[in-house]
Amino acid sequence: MNKTLKVPALRIRQGKERQLFSLAIEGKNITRVAAISRIRRGEEDLLGYQRPEVQSHIREIQRYIESENPMIPNPVIIAFDERVEFESSQENSDIGYLVIPVSDNEDFIKPGFIVDGQQRTAALRDAEIESFMMPVSAFIANNDEEQREQFMLVNSTKPLPKTLLHELAPHTKGRLPSDLQARKFPSLLTQRLNFGEGPLKGKIKTATNPEGIIADTSIIKMLDASLKEGALYRFRDPETGMGDESKMLSVLNHFWSAVKEVFSEDWEKKPRDSRLLHGVGVLSLGSLMDEIDQLYMTIKGSEVRGEPTPYDFFKAELETIKDVCHWSSGAWDFGKDIEGQPIKRRWNELQNLSKDISLVTDYLVDYYQNS
Template sequence: MTQTFTTPPADRKPKVRSPRDHLVVRALRTVQADGVAVYTFFLPGADLLKVAEISRVHRDADGGGLRGFQRREIRDHVRSITTFLDSGHSVLFPNAVLLAITPRATFARSRGEKPAGEVRAAEAGTLYLPRPTREDAPKSAWVIDGQQRCLALAQARNCALPVPVVAFASEDLALHRQQFILVNKAKPLSSRLIDELLPEVSGDLPRDLAPRRVPSALCDRLNTDPDSPFHGIVRRPSDPGIGGPGRPPASAGVVIDSALLTVIRASIASPLGALAPYKGVGGRPTDAEGMYRILLAFWSAVRDTFPDAWGLPPGRSRLMHSAGLQAMGCLMDRIMARAGGATDPRRFAREALGRVAPHCHWTEGHWAEIGRGWDEIQNVSRDVRALSDHLARLDHQATFARAVA
């Protein structure tokens, strides 16, 4: 089959070609997507982090916008690669590092006669990558895949080892995150990190990832919205940790995001879930705003009903434990399904929860009906099911008694 080659953008030669200003490499260039230039070349391993940054995932100091996308350094992994590189044996290191490079990088096409029968999939030439002019100046590339290798290569004694690089020209952070997720999807990348990054990705995603974007966006909004009962207490992979200089106070991050995501996904997936009516069907898009209103109303009512159990670490309150959140998520589906005609859903939920509250033991006491002490409830299917069924029975009995009265 004959391959076609899209003509790349016109060459832009740099004004200055001094090695002090540019890293100069021989490269192949092609074009993919909507005119995105893609390059392949080799660099000495020690030069990778001279031009490329590792953009770690983190939040702004005020807990707001998400920055970066890379997971933290895995020191044991880096150390093992460095040991391999410095082993003294003949080293084969063909694994390409994937970079995103600034469109300010320039490419000068090679001149000369083309060989007969050439398959025009790429063009050869010289790539000029800008070097940072100061130590604190931004670099011209970002590591998308291969950060552990880059760190190991920077530490290795064998600093001249040529490493294959594939790079695409883009400064679009959303595109960087999309490619990072796609490259790492089949690797042991934290599912929680993928979930946190998904709302920040605007491009198309594989079929198994796309449905995860809305629940993660809702989880993120619950954590960042000042009006949300979960504001500032959801623990996500971008959190630097609890305690220590510049880290969140001990009261922060008491709810793990995976527990909240489980609640949201279950409600969307169940035909009787409170969020299911807002799910996109056919040509109708998902109403994420409608889902958020339900979540905000119910969980605000939960906080109002159980103020002494809200916001505490799971070890002190099983309401904030994964098992408690999932059980209350099932109760949300029951209560909010009846709140359709209510003018004030939050008040409706608060009244319904108030009838159940006297029988709950989130911080002390004993769940006699299921034979568990308050702190014996664990995040295992048996306990979650038993607690969910018990709360459902309490709600049913209270609702039936009210209807009879």
């Protein structure tokens, strides 16, 4: 049988419709009313939004809570669903009670999700103490998307893993910090590549795919550059910054399928054993994709403007630069510097640094344009 927990609360009105609630809850009761929604993937969509617990940090907090005179002034932030209600102590008063349903039934879906403070909550749960009142800031969310949006806004200035923020960004509709806002569509395309059908399926390392071998930041940078002035630009909506996902994904899958075929010996190797799917390879080849696409447009004319560049064209053009690439053996010959000295770099000397990425990119594009 479900019961309710009635907690004194102060209602704080913000903006036209926003309502926050300031309250204090017995620390060990927080996990009775609120769950931690860890990020994971369903069959077709992203579920949850939290990072995994960090046990070493939790133990440190637990030891502090068990010390002689602990104090934790920072509130846990909880997003409640619409089952939670505010009862004013008097008519139109902002002082009253938050009424929260609770139950000891294992099948009971808790009405709250912890937006910020999962480690403090876990430490309180495990601490050997009789009582510890914890400050809580709460709001009532309309849906999971609003909870996710608030989680990102609260945590955007903290050292959260970038892979987690990138994977969450496309699934929020609210305005995010400018750097995350700019990455929303490239991050969405990255997820389509990683979890759809194509040569990059499962290869991109993200919060829900930690076994991937390609850094998501490399893919996102490659996509962002192409959206701004490359092969994906012609399928882009300049007003929204988004565009025709299907055609963009066709271009990308055609190109990377061609890369997989032309450089088959390097394709299955990890970045430490090959620079093909390393930041250097991904970004330099991304620039080459844009060059090949431009040539295709020049040859075929405006009648193909709305059609993705085909796999066969990408493959034939990549064959022209295959012999000068040294992704996993030998040395790159980058010509001579301004003093006439040869510039040669062993394959494994190339690092994921802007200077090395520019060196390989400029070399491949120049060689391709002049071959």
